[in-house]
Amino acid sequence: MEMQRRTFLKTTGAAVACACLASTGLSQAMEKLMAQPLPPDSYRIEGNKLILDLSKVPKLQETGGSASLEADKKKIIIVHPAEQDYKAFMNKCTHMGSSLAYKPQDGFIQCPLHGSRFDMSGKVLKGPAKTPIAQFKTTLNKSELTVELS
Numbered sequence: 001m002e003m004q005r006r007t008f009l010k011t012t013g014a015a016v017a018c019a020c021l022a023s024t025g026l027s028q029a030m031e032k033l034m035a036q037p038l039p040p041d042s043y044r045i046e047g048n049k050l051i052l053d054l055s056k057v058p059k060l061q062e063t064g065g066s067a068s069l070e071a072d073k074k075k076i077i078i079v080h081p082a083e084q085d086y087k088a089f090m091n092k093c094t095h096m097g098s099s100l101a102y103k104p105q106d107g108f109i110q111c112p113l114h115g116s117r118f119d120m121s122g123k124v125l126k127g128p129a130k131t132p133i134a135q136f137k138t139t140l141n142k143s144e145l146t147v148e149l150s
Contacts, residue, residue, distance in 0.1 A: 038069040045071055050088075050147040052078070060086070060145075064104030072149045076136065077102065079109065081120055088136040088147040089122055095129035109133070 042056035050071045052060070059065040066079045068091050077091035079102045091099050093111035100109050100118070108125055109118045116129035123132050137148040 038067045043069065043071070045149075048072070048148060048150040050076070050149055052145040052147070053143060054145055055143045066102035066104075068099070071147075074149060075099065076147065076149075077109070078138075078145070078147070079104075079120075081107065084140060086138045086140055086145050087120055088138050089118075090134040090136075092133070093129055094124075094131035094133055095127070100133070 038052070038057055043050055043052045045051075050069075054060055057067055060067050060078060060080050063080055063083055066077060068075065068077045070076070075091040076088055077100050078086060078088045080086055081104065089100070089109065093100055093113065093116055095111060095114055095116050098111050098113040101112050103110050107120065109120075110116065111129065114128050116127055117125040118129070118133050119125050121132075122135040124130060139146045139148075
Protein backbone atom coordinates (compact mmCIF):
# COMPACT_ATOMS: atom_id res chain seq x y z
CA MET A 1 0.00 0.00 0.00
CA GLU A 2 1.43 3.37 -1.01
CA MET A 3 1.39 6.20 1.55
CA GLN A 4 -0.37 9.33 0.39
CA ARG A 5 1.60 12.56 0.34
CA ARG A 6 -0.68 14.21 2.91
CA THR A 7 -0.35 11.29 5.37
CA PHE A 8 3.42 11.29 4.90
CA LEU A 9 3.67 15.04 5.61
CA LYS A 10 1.46 14.80 8.71
CA THR A 11 3.45 11.86 10.09
CA THR A 12 6.80 13.48 9.34
CA GLY A 13 5.68 16.83 10.79
CA ALA A 14 4.50 15.18 14.00
CA ALA A 15 7.79 13.29 14.34
CA VAL A 16 9.83 16.48 13.83
CA ALA A 17 7.68 18.36 16.38
CA CYS A 18 8.18 15.57 18.96
CA ALA A 19 11.94 15.59 18.36
CA CYS A 20 12.06 19.38 18.83
CA LEU A 21 10.09 19.18 22.08
CA ALA A 22 12.30 16.37 23.36
CA SER A 23 15.47 18.30 22.60
CA THR A 24 14.04 21.39 24.34
CA GLY A 25 13.42 19.29 27.44
CA LEU A 26 16.95 17.92 27.22
CA SER A 27 18.36 21.45 26.89
CA GLN A 28 16.42 22.59 29.95
CA ALA A 29 17.62 19.58 31.95
CA MET A 30 21.22 20.28 30.92
CA GLU A 31 20.86 23.94 31.94
CA LYS A 32 19.79 22.84 35.43
CA LEU A 33 22.94 20.72 35.73
CA MET A 34 25.24 23.49 34.56
CA ALA A 35 26.75 25.89 37.05
CA GLN A 36 24.78 29.12 37.23
CA PRO A 37 26.53 32.37 36.25
CA LEU A 38 27.77 34.62 39.04
CA PRO A 39 26.18 38.03 39.58
CA PRO A 40 28.53 40.74 38.17
CA ASP A 41 28.72 42.58 41.52
CA SER A 42 29.97 39.45 43.34
CA TYR A 43 33.51 39.48 41.95
CA ARG A 44 36.33 41.68 40.73
CA ILE A 45 39.59 41.17 38.85
CA GLU A 46 42.85 42.46 40.34
CA GLY A 47 45.78 41.72 38.06
CA ASN A 48 45.80 37.95 37.50
CA LYS A 49 43.46 37.29 40.45
CA LEU A 50 39.72 36.83 40.54
CA ILE A 51 38.30 37.82 43.93
CA LEU A 52 34.82 36.58 44.84
CA ASP A 53 32.66 37.97 47.61
CA LEU A 54 31.01 34.72 48.75
CA SER A 55 28.46 36.64 50.83
CA LYS A 56 26.89 37.68 47.49
CA VAL A 57 26.84 34.15 46.06
CA PRO A 58 24.51 31.97 48.18
CA LYS A 59 24.90 28.96 45.87
CA LEU A 60 28.63 28.86 46.67
CA GLN A 61 28.09 29.21 50.42
CA GLU A 62 26.49 25.76 50.61
CA THR A 63 28.62 22.64 50.29
CA GLY A 64 27.86 21.10 46.92
CA GLY A 65 27.28 24.45 45.22
CA SER A 66 28.82 25.62 41.98
CA ALA A 67 28.92 28.71 39.80
CA SER A 68 30.48 29.80 36.54
CA LEU A 69 31.81 32.98 35.02
CA GLU A 70 34.12 34.35 32.39
CA ALA A 71 37.09 36.32 33.70
CA ASP A 72 40.26 37.39 31.97
CA LYS A 73 38.98 35.69 28.77
CA LYS A 74 38.76 32.35 30.63
CA LYS A 75 35.60 30.37 31.30
CA ILE A 76 35.74 29.20 34.91
CA ILE A 77 33.67 26.83 37.04
CA ILE A 78 33.96 27.14 40.81
CA VAL A 79 32.79 24.28 43.04
CA HIS A 80 32.40 23.91 46.80
CA PRO A 81 32.96 20.18 47.39
CA ALA A 82 33.52 20.28 51.16
CA GLU A 83 33.44 22.62 54.16
CA GLN A 84 36.08 25.37 53.73
CA ASP A 85 37.15 23.81 50.39
CA TYR A 86 36.71 25.54 47.05
CA LYS A 87 38.05 24.41 43.67
CA ALA A 88 38.23 26.36 40.42
CA PHE A 89 38.68 24.84 36.97
CA MET A 90 38.67 25.84 33.34
CA ASN A 91 35.01 25.41 32.38
CA LYS A 92 35.76 23.69 29.11
CA CYS A 93 35.80 19.96 28.48
CA THR A 94 39.11 18.90 26.97
CA HIS A 95 37.28 16.60 24.55
CA MET A 96 35.21 19.08 22.52
CA GLY A 97 35.08 22.26 24.60
CA SER A 98 31.60 21.99 26.15
CA SER A 99 30.82 23.70 29.45
CA LEU A 100 30.99 21.42 32.47
CA ALA A 101 28.59 20.51 35.29
CA TYR A 102 29.45 19.72 38.91
CA LYS A 103 27.84 16.55 40.29
CA PRO A 104 28.20 17.03 44.07
CA GLN A 105 26.35 13.82 44.95
CA ASP A 106 28.91 11.86 42.91
CA GLY A 107 31.96 14.02 43.68
CA PHE A 108 33.02 14.78 40.13
CA ILE A 109 32.71 17.26 37.30
CA GLN A 110 31.02 15.99 34.16
CA CYS A 111 30.64 17.05 30.56
CA PRO A 112 26.89 16.83 29.82
CA LEU A 113 27.61 16.54 26.10
CA HIS A 114 29.55 13.25 25.91
CA GLY A 115 29.85 12.16 29.55
CA SER A 116 33.55 12.75 30.28
CA ARG A 117 34.17 12.88 34.03
CA PHE A 118 36.89 14.67 35.99
CA ASP A 119 37.86 14.35 39.66
CA MET A 120 38.45 17.23 42.08
CA SER A 121 42.02 17.65 40.84
CA GLY A 122 40.90 17.87 37.19
CA LYS A 123 42.13 14.35 36.31
CA VAL A 124 40.09 12.36 33.76
CA LEU A 125 38.01 9.65 35.42
CA LYS A 126 36.09 8.63 32.29
CA GLY A 127 36.48 9.57 28.63
CA PRO A 128 36.12 10.35 25.84
CA ALA A 129 38.29 13.24 27.16
CA LYS A 130 41.93 12.21 27.51
CA THR A 131 43.42 15.41 28.93
CA PRO A 132 42.78 16.77 32.45
CA ILE A 133 40.98 20.09 32.88
CA ALA A 134 43.12 22.98 34.10
CA GLN A 135 42.76 23.77 37.80
CA PHE A 136 43.33 27.22 39.31
CA LYS A 137 44.76 27.76 42.79
CA THR A 138 42.17 29.06 45.29
CA THR A 139 42.59 30.76 48.67
CA LEU A 140 39.75 31.34 51.14
CA ASN A 141 39.96 34.29 53.54
CA LYS A 142 36.75 34.71 55.56
CA SER A 143 34.08 35.40 52.90
CA GLU A 144 36.54 36.17 50.10
CA LEU A 145 37.69 33.51 47.66
CA THR A 146 40.72 34.35 45.54
CA VAL A 147 41.32 32.42 42.30
CA GLU A 148 44.73 32.77 40.67
CA LEU A 149 44.09 32.92 36.93
CA SER A 150 47.65 32.35 35.71
